[in-house]
Amino acid sequence: MAYPELRHPFDETPIHAEGQTTVLYQGNTIRLDETGSGDGLLIRPEDLSRVNGFELKPEGACYEAMCIPLNDRFFVERDGRQWFDLIAFADLLEQPYVADEEDRVWSFGEIPAKRESMMVDAMAPDFEVTDRQGNVVRMSDFRGRKALIVTWSSW
């Protein structure tokens, strides 16, 4: 199949409002109104759960049953405020990412620890996509039923 007319059909539009930063993760596009100045990606601690589902708790950064202990290096003082160093956290978790710092967009791949159960005991990875009717579809929605997941393409 050939759809050259669909290669770049979109008009140029801003990726985000001035001053914002965009994070891509698991199919979600998260706009951050504030980030710390300088290199890397310093986010407000309260934005962490929006970005990757981890909650900051006294025992560390926690996602479901997993808690990652954190030390001071993840919390950066800048411009009189405290920020969370998301890149240090990604590096700790060996989470892949690609950044376009010029446009302030950070795209993150999956956190390996979230995929461990697939590689070790064949548990299906959870994913979140939107179906053609606009419903959010997650793998976990189908617990209790047999699910055949089939990928295909027009090409």
Added chain:
Amino acid sequence: MPVWQRILEDISDPNFVIISAAEDTGGEAVAGPIFDAANPTYVQVVDENHIISSAFHFVNVPSAAWVNEEGRIVRIDEGTYAKLHEIGDGDQKFQFGTDAYAPAVKDWAAKGAASEYVQPPDAVTGNIRELSADQKRADAAFVLGNLFRQHGRKEKAERYWNLARSLNPDSINFFRQNLTLSEEGSAGETFLKLRDEYVRQGKDYYRPLDLK
């Protein structure tokens, strides 16, 4: 696509679902009409960012995973055509797919864990592709390219699509996705060369179906 709908209707079990994902950056414009032609009642996803392929470490389409009631994968990552297909005539005739896959799916739907087609966890994990750090990073690059495309930023879209391809050269998905949005299309000379090279290197263009 109509074949999957027929399989779903034949099985006719509310505890069996099909989630069909079009790994198409071209989006609804290209995948939508194909879905519609099947009058499907199964779950339909136009997965422009290839999120489902990324989740299951698929590198080609069609691919599938069977997931049981507990959320455990019991088969994964096979060239998943629902029936035998033939294209061309005479010396140019080309066959792909098999009529053996649909009966296997139906057997699993009926018998569950007792189905002879269910694989044990160690066989399943052995069939899940291990990805290198670069290959995992490729998914992030591809999604970044798609974001720039959606905002009309051609140069950066191409840059990150190319990065994705260079980070994961084993991904037929990235390669053909790129071709399908070109004048040459996804099944031209460039594709044939890649497929031949892929096979020459001993890689499975599709992992063989392990059906008795």
